[in-house]
Amino acid sequence: MAMLLSPSFVFAGALLLSGAAHAMSDAELQAVVGQRLHGDRTGACFATAVIDGDRVSRAYVCADGGADMGVSARRIGPATAFEIGSVSKPMMAALLAGLIREGKASLDDPLSAYLPEGTRVPTFEGKPILLRHIVTHTSGLPAIPAGMQHADPANPYARLTERGLLDALSKTTLSRAPGAQFEYSNFAAMLLSYAVARRAGEDFETLIDERLFAPLGMTRSYIGRKPDGATVATGHTPDGKPTSPWDFPTDFAGVGGVRATLDDMVRYVQAQAGTAPKPLDADFALTHVAIPNDAKTPMAMHWMIAQLNGRSFLAHEGGTGGFSSFVAFDPKQKFGVVILSDTALHGVGGLGSLGLHLLDARVPLGKPLKPEADAGPAPMLSADDLKAYVGEYPLVPGFALTVRAEGATLTAQATGQGAFPLAPKAKDVFAFADAGIVIRFRRDAAGKVVALALEQGGQILQGMRK
Template sequence: MPKFTLAVAAVLALAGLGTAATLTSTPPAAEAATIRHDAVQQQLDALAKGNSFPGAIATVRDRSGRVRTYTAGVADLTTHAPIARDSRVRIGSNTKPFTATVVLQLVGEGKVDLDAPIDKYLPGMVRGDGLDGRRITVRQILQHTSGIPDYDDVLAGDYLKLQHVYWEPRELVDVALKHKASFPPGTSWEYSNTNYILAGLLVQKVTGRPIGEEITRRVIDRIGLRDTYWPALGDQTIAGPHPHGYYKTTPTGRNVDVTELEPSPGWSAGAMISTPADLNRFFTALINGKLLRPAQLKQMLTTVPAPDLDVTPGGRYGLGIAARPLPCGGYAWGHGGDIFGFETRNEVTTDGREAALAVTSMPTTEADAKRVAGALDTALCQ
């Protein structure tokens, strides 16, 4: 979905990572008192003040292995109900690493060639002004170096009129192909959701099964992500506990409730639903080699400069995963996602730290985007 402001970097020395249960070594009341003075909680409280983000939730695993979930603000601007600690949210472009993982599993199975043209799998689909699928590889699709324009740049401008409109994946590709190529394939980098719609169509062509089913079988069920799912066809709701998501066209505008929306414009680029805790589990399992063979994981973590990836400098992009140097030293791996009503930011490190946070509205200013990125830095560097 819309361009994300994410974080993480190109270090291939993978250390063993694990997940931990929510901290239980201190009484709940004592833990709550400690959390309220925690630097991460202070960051979330600051995010939830004012008109930018009605609510925020984060799950963090620190250097000692302690896991905490933080909430701030409200789940509903009408009832002012608190945010549940097990809340699910729309994760937008965090869907892309799931899609890339499935493609790379197919590479490991000998069913897809990373350096073959996308036309081999989707013959004749990619044709346009400066666009030819016979000259664009699968690797370039996954790495955003294809030069294929982003359909989202066209659709996002009139969002509220499209909130409940269903789109077929091929329609999204056709919207993008009406525009000129951004650059010759392999010569630059530009984030484009269209790349990941094509990746989803590739998976379906090769496996003969829906991309959502393949993600569920190959990733979600395999590592036991209990609160992560691909929405069923036509389902505009979020199952289970969740905060409301809000949208406004200007920083000072009215918050419009967009919790229920048609996720098909995101599809294999941005349709999924998850929790911060499950996002941490997924990325930890991914970089720890639980989902890909070593050769394919190495390919995934081989990055190129991605200068407009983030609100902070130094971003690089692999195959469906991104990299960024941390302000406290070292690097982190992850992604991020924006979809109307929600923004998620998340990273994991090779020494076992994890942080994923969600806010219940997309940032409307660069300053707000930087505040979210700063909260993630605090979570990983405290």
């Protein structure tokens, strides 16, 4: 669980509450973000923009800035480059769209055609994984490659190699037909990033710089080659502690390796409304088109779609070990929102509440995360106490969380992933702060632990104990 690039789907339902949106001044935006962050226990900083055509309001706000926080957000500013995590994926989709426009690719191509000769790519009853399955997260591939369970959770993708990625693919089996079910997969996205770079004949960073960053004037956006003028943000865990950046092998970086400033992301969102230079405007337009799929998931090319009274929003959230991001826009109305944070908030609610409120003020803003004053000190648990939680908890078909007691430490391990320690926070509540994971155990009337709820990335998965 520690190594997932975390998307959040909180907007998918909440957008149904929304209506028409409107622009605001810098001061108004600063006040709204300040209300959301004032006293927030995470100490997070937000770089936020509301885009209404050519009109843009911006605010740089930190939770620990007090009454003057909108002015004195010292950690971040216009030059600050944030890890945008999975918001990188729609950028990768635009590069694929360019290859499609040039006749070098098709969504109906099998993934196998883009990989080195001899690579074993799993099929299901003869049905291959197509590119359309990858960009809609219906490939059937798991969340991460096999073997990554031993990766460093503080920087999990840094040591992944081409051979390791392809070997993991060769050992993977599909439990269902590609296209049948939505399952978010960073594994599939890494393969697509690698495939796009191979088909284009350039490394991924050169490709995205030439075809996207340079045409849009995103001069402070990068993957590994930091440009002059960009200041690297320090990421933070939800408890406010600095954490190491995440590094990606260049050709896998489409999964979540882009770093960008707020102004660059504003340019990116503005360009989605048809103002990008040719032929990039056509590539963006192609990524906006809904892709029919058997799973009936409202998806375009790595954009999630929410329909609203004849209006359509394209959106994506992202998260790495120390950062969170939110992008949503209506290309027809030329209206959008960007939020970049230097704190991993996807396990404690994410950026969705603020993002939705900025899209429409009738959606509740969300409250700052206050210290849990009545929680008291973390409980001291003996080895015998921990045994009460041990067991297997299926969360979804084929995916379970196994909880073990190892001496005085409780650990959890998700199917196909590595074990991670759980720190007690309150009665029957444990956390793994590095990945923004909170686990709440539930007892029956007799006091026996019978279930758990796992919270991460703004999502909650529940499982009954076997």
